[in-house]
Amino acid sequence: MPDALESLVTTISEERAANTSAATRFSREDSQPSIASEFERQVRLYAERVAVADAQSALTYRNLNALANRIAHAVLARRGAGPEPVALLVGNGVRVAAAMLGVLKAGKFYVSLDVSQPQARTATILADCRPALLIVDNERLQQAVAMRNGLDPPGIPLLNLDAPEAGLSAENPALPIAGDALAYVVYTSGSTGKPKGAMQDHRYVLHLTNPRSEVAAGSPAPPLMPSPPRAPVLCFL
Known part of the structure; x- marks a missing residue:
């Protein structure tokens, strides 16, 4: 699991466990x-606690949720609802967790694209997964433009975190998202x-980071490689 999400989800799971009886065991349905x-x-429970921090800044659960919601609404404004890949070319820090x-x-x-990897590798990944959108920041904007122009066909739309749109809602999108x-x-x-x-x-991510889940307790885990969504089709060669 990418480090930023793993750290955040693990923290969520630990706080959830701390507020649950030690005798309680979570089933698959709970996840x-x-x-x-x-x-x-967790935002409702711990709004003012620090959720994520880096060397420059820290965000509470409330503030991280608001930033993530604005990004979500920006994505939805460009792409509408429905599952599809979105690539992230963003430096490490609180904003990558929000993205x-x-x-x-x-x-x-x-x-998630590793900015420390050679550009040729990143371009290969983009060509393979065919993201519907590429989220970037100013530092990596030129790199992103060069990579997308080298694809066939070129032109992945970009969403720049350093050029936020005015008027984006900070409210939860409240879309139904299934566990699978x-x-x-x-x-x-x-x-x-x-x-x-x-x-x-x-x-699987929630089970993996939940110390009282059936997966953590040693029962059969959900598939590591679930079937890809119907659209778009990802090509893994």
Whole structure:
């Protein structure tokens, strides 16, 4: 799991566990809510607690939720509802966590691009997953433009976090997102050295980070590679 989301979801799970009887065990049905809805539950409980921090700044659950919601509404304004991949080319820090949550709240799934990797590898991943949108910041804007123009066909739409739109709502989009909906695709080198995508859904991520879930307790886990959504079709070669 990408580090920023893993850290945030693990914190959510620990706080959830701290407020639950030690004798309680969560079944699969308890983890059916999405990452977004579970995060929003924590916002209601711990609005003023720090949710995520980096060397420059920190965001409370309330503020992180508001930022993620604005990103979600920006994504929805461009793409509408429905599952599809959204690529992230954003530096490490609080905004990458907000971008991940924003994509999930919009009912999409994200492909996080490693800015430390060679540009050729990143371009290969983009060509493979064919994202419907590429979220960037000013620092990586030129790199993103060069990569998208090199694709066939070119022209992935960009959403720049450093150029926010006015009037975007900070309210939860409140979209229905199933536990088995795809949450993200992470690329590994694969046996041939060519990037290969592995998929994870919301349910598995919540089980994986919940110390009292059936998965954590050692019972059979949900599939590591759930079936891809009907649209768009991802090609993993």
